Amino acid sequence: MTGETQNRNREKVLSIKDLSVNFKTENGLVQALRRVSIDIPPKQIVGLVGESGCGKSTVINSILRLLSNNAEIIQGSIHLQNKNILMMTSTQLRAIRGKRISVIFQDPMTSLNPALSIGRQMTDIQYRDQINQVAKRQRAIDMLTRVGIPDAEKRLKSYPHQFSGGMRQRIAIAMALIMEPDLLIADEPTTALDATLQIQIIELLKTLQKEFRCSVLFVSHHLGLVADFCDQVVVMYAGEVVESGNVRDIFHRAAHPYTKRLLECDPARIKTKTRVLPTIPGYIPDLVNLSDDCIFKDRCHVKDNKCPLTVAPLTELTPGHFVQCHLSQEGENL
Amino acid sequence: MTYYLIKRLGVAAITVVIAVSLLYGMIHAVPGDPLSVVLGPRATPEMKAALNKRMGLDKPFVIQLGTFFINVLQGDLGTDVFTDTSVSEIFFGQLPFTVNLIFLAIGWSALLGIPLGCYSAVRRNTLIDKLTGVFSVGTIAIPSFVVALYSLLIFAVWLKWLPAIGAGKEGDFMDQLSHLLLPSFAVGLGWVGYLSRLVRASMLEVLGENHIRTARAFGLKESTIVLGYALRLAILPTVALLGVGIGNMLSGAVFAEIVFARPGVGKLIFDSVITRNYPLVMGSVIMTTILFVLFTTVADLISAFLDPRIRENL
Numbered sequence: 054m055t056g057e058t059q060n061r062n063r064e065k066v067l068s069i070k071d072l073s074v075n076f077k078t079e080n081g082l083v084q085a086l087r088r089v090s091i092d093i094p095p096k097q098i099v100g101l102v103g104e105s106g107c108g109k110s111t112v113i114n115s116i117l118r119l120l121s122n123n124a125e126i127i128q129g130s131i132h133l134q135n136k137n138i139l140m141m142t143s144t145q146l147r148a149i150r151g152k153r154i155s156v157i158f159q160d161p162m163t164s165l166n167p168a169l170s171i172g173r174q175m176t177d178i179q180y181r182d183q184i185n186q187v188a189k190r191q192r193a194i195d196m197l198t199r200v201g202i203p204d205a206e207k208r209l210k211s212y213p214h215q216f217s218g219g220m221r222q223r224i225a226i227a228m229a230l231i232m233e234p235d236l237l238i239a240d241e242p243t244t245a246l247d248a249t250l251q252i253q254i255i256e257l258l259k260t261l262q263k264e265f266r267c268s269v270l271f272v273s274h275h276l277g278l279v280a281d282f283c284d285q286v287v288v289m290y291a292g293e294v295v296e297s298g299n300v301r302d303i304f305h306r307a308a309h310p311y312t313k314r315l316l317e318c319d320p321a322r323i324k325t326k327t328r329v330l331p332t333i334p335g336y337i338p339d340l341v342n343l344s345d346d347c348i349f350k351d352r353c354h355v356k357d358n359k360c361p362l363t364v365a366p367l368t369e370l371t372p373g374h375f376v377q378c379h380l381s382q383e384g385e386n387l
Numbered sequence: 388m389t390y391y392l393i394k395r396l397g398v399a400a401i402t403v404v405i406a407v408s409l410l411y412g413m414i415h416a417v418p419g420d421p422l423s424v425v426l427g428p429r430a431t432p433e434m435k436a437a438l439n440k441r442m443g444l445d446k447p448f449v450i451q452l453g454t455f456f457i458n459v460l461q462g463d464l465g466t467d468v469f470t471d472t473s474v475s476e477i478f479f480g481q482l483p484f485t486v487n488l489i490f491l492a493i494g495w496s497a498l499l500g501i502p503l504g505c506y507s508a509v510r511r512n513t514l515i516d517k518l519t520g521v522f523s524v525g526t527i528a529i530p531s532f533v534v535a536l537y538s539l540l541i542f543a544v545w546l547k548w549l550p551a552i553g554a555g556k557e558g559d560f561m562d563q564l565s566h567l568l569l570p571s572f573a574v575g576l577g578w579v580g581y582l583s584r585l586v587r588a589s590m591l592e593v594l595g596e597n598h599i600r601t602a603r604a605f606g607l608k609e610s611t612i613v614l615g616y617a618l619r620l621a622i623l624p625t626v627a628l629l630g631v632g633i634g635n636m637l638s639g640a641v642f643a644e645i646v647f648a649r650p651g652v653g654k655l656i657f658d659s660v661i662t663r664n665y666p667l668v669m670g671s672v673i674m675t676t677i678l679f680v681l682f683t684t685v686a687d688l689i690s691a692f693l694d695p696r697i698r699e700n701l
Contacts, residue, residue, distance in 0.1 A: 117604050150606030158604075163597040168619045168694045177615075178605045212695040228605070 065132070066236050066268040067093040067116065067154075072129030074111055074120065081341040085111045086292050089129070091270075093236060093285075098262060098269040100283035100300070102276065102315070106337060108292040109272045113240050115139075116270075117156060118146055133236070151178050155229040159241040161221035165213040171197075171224055172209030178228060196227040200257060219250040226257065230265055237262070238270045243278065251275070255282055276319040280304050288312045291337045291348045294367075298374035308376040310355045347379075355380055391691050391698040399684040406676045407459075411452050414669055442666075464670030469662070474670030478655065482674075484554055485651040488643065489636045491567050492575035493629065500579040501625065504586025508594060508621075509613055519583060526580035535573035535646040542569055552648035570643045574636065582625060590621040623690050630686020634679030638672075 074086040086108045093099050101109050114120045116131055118138060131138040133149060141149070158164040166174055175193035176186065190209065197205035200223040213221055222242060229237055239258065243251040255278055262269055273279055279286060279300075286303040288296040288311065296309040307313045314333045316322060323331070335352035338344075347353070350362045365379045422435045422444075439445050443454060458465070464474035503523075507516040543551035555563035593599065594617055602612045641653030652675060659667040691697045 119600060119603060147606040147608065150604055152606060156601075156604045158597060158601060160597060164601045166598040166602065166616050166620075167696060169616065170695075177607060177611065180607070180611075214696055214699075225601075 064094060065092045066095050066134065067091075067270070068130075068132045069112070069116070070130045070132070072112075072115060072131065073127040074108075074115060075125045075127055076121075077123045077125065078341075083340045084292060084343055085124075085340060086115070089289070089292070089294050091287050091294065091297070093268045093270055095235075095268055096262075096266050097284045098271055098282055100279035100286040101270060101272045101289065102274060102279055102286060103289035104274065104315075104333075104337070106291075107289045109289060110240065111292075112289075113156070113238055113270070113272060116154065116238065117150060148181075151234075152181065152232045153234055154236045154238065155232060155234040156238040156240060157222070157225050157229045157242045160245045161218055161225055162245065164225060165221060167213055170210050170212055171216075175209075175224075175228055175231060178231065192231060193227075196231045197224065200224070200227040200230075200261070202227070218246055219253065222246060222250075222254055223257065226254075226261065230261055230267075233265055234267055236268045236270065237265075238272070240272045241274070242271075243273070243275065251278065258282070276304075276316065277321045288315070292340060293348060293377065294375075295349070295378070296374075296376045298371075298376075302371065302374040306371075306374070308370055308374070309349075309378045310353050310380075311349050314352075314354070349378075388691065388698055392688065395684060395687055395691070399680050402680050403677055404456075406680070407456070407673050408452060410672055410676060411455060411669070412448070414665070414672075415448065459673065464674065465666035467667050468664055474666050475674075477667065478652070478671050478674050481650050481652050481655045484649060485637060485640055485644070485653065487563075487567060488570055488574060488640055488649070488651065489633055491571040492636075492640075493578060493633060494575075495571065496575035496578035497582055497629070500582030501586050501622070503579070504583040505590055505613060505618060505621075507583065507587040508590035509609075511591065516587075519587075523580035523583045526576050527584070529577070531573050531577055532642040532646055534576050535570070535643055538569050538572055539646065554649045566647075566649070570640075570647045570649060573646070574640055574643050578632070581628070585625050585628060586621060589624050590617060593617045593621040619693050623694060626686050626689050626693070630683040634675075634682040637675045637678055 069089060069091040072086055072089045073084070076083040076085050089108070089112060091099070091101070091112070101112065103109055111120070111124075114124075115126065116138065118141070120126075126139060129139070133153060136145075138146070138149070165171065169177075172190065172193060175196070176189040179189045179192065182189070193209060194205045197208065202208055202220060202223055208216075213224075216224065222245075226242075242258070243254050246254060258269070258271075259282060271279065271283055283300050286298065286300055287294055288303065288309065290311045296303065296307070296312045298306075303312060304316065307316055311333075314331075318331050318333060320330060333352055338348055338351065345364065346362050347360075347364055350356060350360075353360075356362065360379050363379075365377050367375050367377050369375050422438055423430065426434055426438060443451055446454075462475055464478065466472070467474055467477060470477075500523075503519055507519045510516050539551055542549045549569050550562075550566050551569075553566055555566035557563075590613075594613075599612060599617055602616050607616070638653050638656055640651060641657050643649070644651040644654040645657070652671060656668065656671045656675070658664075659671065687697075
């Protein structure tokens with residue numbers, strides 16, 4: 054590693070470089086991620102958006118090294134400060150999981166162990182700390198109180214099924230933050246909750262992020278929440294990062310046609326009364342038989358004879374705003 | 388948990404009452420006259436009438452059933468027609484032999500089968516997993532009396548390591564234990580296969596659940612995850628199966644008892660059915676039924692202890 058890259062990594066909490074992941078399936082080799090690069094600066098909230106199947110979960114599972122057995126990391130690196138997670142032994146991995154990187158999963162109904170009390174689960178994850186059980190319990194109580202579980206001391210004995218969905222997600226947040234991680238991964242933490250709860254959970258995450266001064270990788274397909282919550286946004290399509298930049302770049306100066314269409318599909322942006330919600334016609338390309346062309350060409354609404362339809366290089370439009378499209382260079386309204 | 392315990396014991400009591408009533412009715416419907424069996428073909432009508440009265444067979448069925456229940460509650464299961472000793476004395480004399488056999492058999496097969504199943508699940512599709520699979524299906528497929536005969540032939544007749552038949556001298560623990568080894572091997576071998584297959588299947592299911600992914604994402608040790616987090620849930624079907632299995636074996640270990648010429652409940656029932664020893668059949672079958680319900684109840688209580696969700700659903 055050169056001195057220059059080391060420097061750059063030091064500024065980032067997490068740095069994913071050129072990550073490619075394949076899955077071996079019965080239908081062939083699925084190229085789930087291709088040359089994905091994502092940087093997460095300290096104390097920043099990075100949103101990861103894209104439709105289902107675009108590789109958001111694969112990114113998370115790669116960071117946590119929880120990919121299924123049929124997955125194969127072809128190339129790339131994931132640096133946590135200056136250590137490559139992809140080169141870690143299982144002991145080294147255990148040392149960072151839950152301690153320096155922790156995660157809140159999508160479905161609070163199934164992500165906690167149903168047979169163990171939440172007190173047990175919250176003290177178990179502190180197993181690395183050489184403090185006594187009483188201190189661990191107290192830390193769990195403090196954390197539960199902090200996320201808004203009333204009467205936390207008594208509720209330590211309760212089991213997950215005795216809490217509502219919103220409460221369970223609060224418990225999951227408490228578990229994720231109890232070890233004060235550098236990076237919190239939130240995998241669609243509000244998708245399984247109703248609208249009012251979503252706002253509450255996001256508000257809670259916002260406050261806690263400031264208090265714990267951690268970075269957050271926020272995965273969601275709820276654009277409103279991303280706009281509200283995130284500092285940076287990464288847009289993925291069919292296993293590639295098509296655009297990334299700060300939240301204003303993405304929401305006000307979107308350059309990739311996919312990002313634009315995605316924003317048009319956000320129901321909150323629809324001004325006129327309509328019975329037909331906008332969609333992006335077409336489907337994501339078959340990730341088994343990929344051509345060398347631009348991945349969005351079949352669904353692109355701006356391609357014309359000016360576009361060579363080949364894979365565009367990643368271009369920096371304005372500092373920090375990257376896009377992968379031939380027609381976006383001018384930054385004009387497409 | 389206390390509330391669950393009370394409710395579950397209530398259910399058990401109701402089950403016993405219904406099962407015993409059905410059994411009592413069925414035994415009455417079995418062809419064959421107990422009086423001629425007891426008194427022989429040359430009994431006079433007076434002798435028959437006297438015995439009929441003594442056994443209470445002249446009263447209506449419901450009264451007989453009611454009397455029977457009252458007697459059972461007082462610990463009186465009736466009197467053996469041949470030896471005139473009390474049925475409960477005979478039954479509880481035989482019960483320890485069977486209970487020892489069953490618990491030794493289940494004990495060793497669980498100690499081998501459950502870890503084997505866990506190991507296969509954690510190391511899925513490895514060579515050891517596949518070998519375990521073949522071994523398990525093999526042990527399930529071989530009937531226990533075949534295992535009994537061959538183990539008798541090999542260990543008792545050829546190698547002369549272990550005694551062949553009987554239950555051992557009374558009061559001599561080592562002698563009784565050595566007499567238990569072959570029968571418990573024969574009875575338990577199939578269970579090794581059952582348990583390892585069942586544990587493997589439920590373990591694989593549990594290991595695929597989201598909360599296990601959470602535990603991994605929080606960096607818990609693999610041993611904590613498998614033994615503390617997953618096995619607690621994966622063992623539930625096994626606990627239920629063992630409850631039913633042990634209950635069944637009370638009378639179902641009859642093969643092993645006959646092959647090894649051991650005393651025991653299965654053999655007792657078998658012999659008393661053959662000789663149409665009415666009160667003895669009745670008493671033993673009812674006691675095994677009660678014990679069966681007891682074992683399944685204990686299994687349910689263990690499940691409720693392991694999984695809090697079960698406590699709230701009865």
